[in-house]
Amino acid sequence: MAHGSVSGRASIRQDTGVSATAAAQQAAARDAADRAASEHLRRAMAEANRRLAQKASELTFEFDEGTQRVIVKLIDTRTREVLRQIPSEEALAIARALQDDVAAGALLRADA
Structure with missing residues (x-):
């Protein structure tokens, strides 16, 4: 064993x-x-x-107060042209419109 x-x-x-x-x-x-x-x-x-x-590009970071979002831009340093932006101006416009609609809806409900 x-x-x-x-x-x-x-x-x-x-x-x-x-x-x-x-x-x-x-x-x-x-x-x-x-x-x-x-x-x-x-x-x-x-x-x-x-x-x-x-x-000859640079990255910039900005804060959009209206949408409370950070915006990143790729800029040509020679021409100062914005080569790329995230989020795009269109996306920011949509976000602003949605926020305005939500705010307007809240006001309507408060008045009712």
Whole structure:
């Protein structure tokens, strides 16, 4: 009987060793994937910065009081032309109109 329990302990140690090895390999694979993702992000940021520098562009951030939204604009530094705006002027106009409609509806309900 004692022989069986020793064999059982050896089996447990062996299984644990395999699990620990597999866990270490998985952790190493995750670390490698994280490093690759970080490097990819660094390259993408460098490329974006390079392209912005070539195009002589700048990003500006504004706050629209009417809609309570942050507006991001990509502006050509030579011409001051807005190349891209998020959200667009159209989207801001819709948001303002919706807010006005909601405010008007609240006033109508208050008068009733």
